[in-house]
Amino acid sequence: MDDDNTMPELAAVRDQWVGVEFDWTTFEMSAENMVAWAKACGETDPRFIDPSHHDFQAHPGFTTHCMSGRVFPKEFPQIGGGFGIDGGKRVEVRAPIRSGDTLTATTTIADIFEKTGRSGTMIFIVQRMEFRNEAKDLVSTVDWKMIKKAE
Amino acid sequence: MSAITRFEDLEIGDDLPGESPDVSMPRVTAFCHAAKHVFERFIDHEAARREGFAAAIVPGIMSQGLLASMIHRWAPGCEILEIDTVFRGSLLVDSEITMTGAVTDTDDDALIAELDLAIVAEDGRTGVIGTARVQFEQ
Numbered sequence: 001m002d003d004d005n006t007m008p009e010l011a012a013v014r015d016q017w018v019g020v021e022f023d024w025t026t027f028e029m030s031a032e033n034m035v036a037w038a039k040a041c042g043e044t045d046p047r048f049i050d051p052s053h054h055d056f057q058a059h060p061g062f063t064t065h066c067m068s069g070r071v072f073p074k075e076f077p078q079i080g081g082g083f084g085i086d087g088g089k090r091v092e093v094r095a096p097i098r099s100g101d102t103l104t105a106t107t108t109i110a111d112i113f114e115k116t117g118r119s120g121t122m123i124f125i126v127q128r129m130e131f132r133n134e135a136k137d138l139v140s141t142v143d144w145k146m147i148k149k150a151e
Numbered sequence: 152m153s154a155i156t157r158f159e160d161l162e163i164g165d166d167l168p169g170e171s172p173d174v175s176m177p178r179v180t181a182f183c184h185a186a187k188h189v190f191e192r193f194i195d196h197e198a199a200r201r202e203g204f205a206a207a208i209v210p211g212i213m214s215q216g217l218l219a220s221m222i223h224r225w226a227p228g229c230e231i232l233e234i235d236t237v238f239r240g241s242l243l244v245d246s247e248i249t250m251t252g253a254v255t256d257t258d259d260d261a262l263i264a265e266l267d268l269a270i271v272a273e274d275g276r277t278g279v280i281g282t283a284r285v286q287f288e289q
Contacts, residue, residue, distance in 0.1 A: 033185050036182075036184065036185035038220070040181045040185055040216070041182065041213060041216030041217050041219065041220045042172045042173060043216075043220040043223065044220070044223070044224060045220075045223045045224075048223075059219060059220075060216075060219045061215045061219060061234065064212040065185075065187060086211055086238055087238060088211065088235070088236050088237040088238045088281075089211065089212060089215060089236060090233070090234070090235035090236075091233065091234050091235075092232070093230070093232055093233065
């Protein structure tokens with residue numbers, strides 16, 4: 001159930017900030033890191049651990065380690081308590097990421113909402129990074145759910 | 152259940168073979184270097200305890216990667232279209248964790264399976280839950 005005391009403020013923050021782009025960063029994809037990541041995750045499929053494989057590509061969640069330059073937009077209001085915790089990641093794989101690709105990531109606030117459970121009311125802020133290769137193809141979308149306790 | 156090579160062999164309710172992946176300190180440290188996430192809470196038990204954890208913890212994004220690898224072993228050649236994980240609790244480095252998965256839905260026209268996923272810690276707590284959509288070859 002939503003908390004009536006915080007909803008109006010949160011609704012205003014949502015209206016103002018959801019969909020706003022606030023960071024643009026580039027990342028170089030190296031075969032060495034792609035292989036090391038996949039092997040550390042216990043991967044055995046040669047598509048992900050053998051750079052000589054004809055379909056060599058990054059592991060599905062490889063872009064989750066790419067951090068935007070800012071966590072929040074400039075002038076984003078302080079909502080909830082503290083910095084928050086990492087509530088999880090959702091990855092959409094749109095196309096293979098190849099060794100040598102330079103990816104450009106655009107970061108937006110994708111959603112802001114709250115939920116109430118045993119731990120009280122928590123605020124969820126979803127930061128979305130969309131990664132495009134040099135051909136401008138969307139290759140990966142990562143949603144990062146930050147959870148903060150409502151004050 | 153053994154590896155799935157054909158979509159036709161799938162049934163809703165099928166379980167993926169459970170796995171206990173390697174989350175030893177050397178393996179987690181290797182991941183942290185590949186991810187450029189070299190933080191003490193992941194690679195140093197004592198430092199993690201000073202931060203209030205029971206021991207060093209497995210990075211959330213590594214737990215997602217472990218689940219992806221399990222899916223690739225279960226369905227060789229498949230493509231993971233989407234994987235969504237919720238980090239509910241800490242998984243400790245140098246502990247025994249167990250990954251499970253099950254088929255919850257199928258799209259027979261698109262050859263896509265939907266999965267529920269989970270990782271359970273050594274003490275029985277559920278550390279990660281999630282879902283995935285997996286594309287099979289035509």
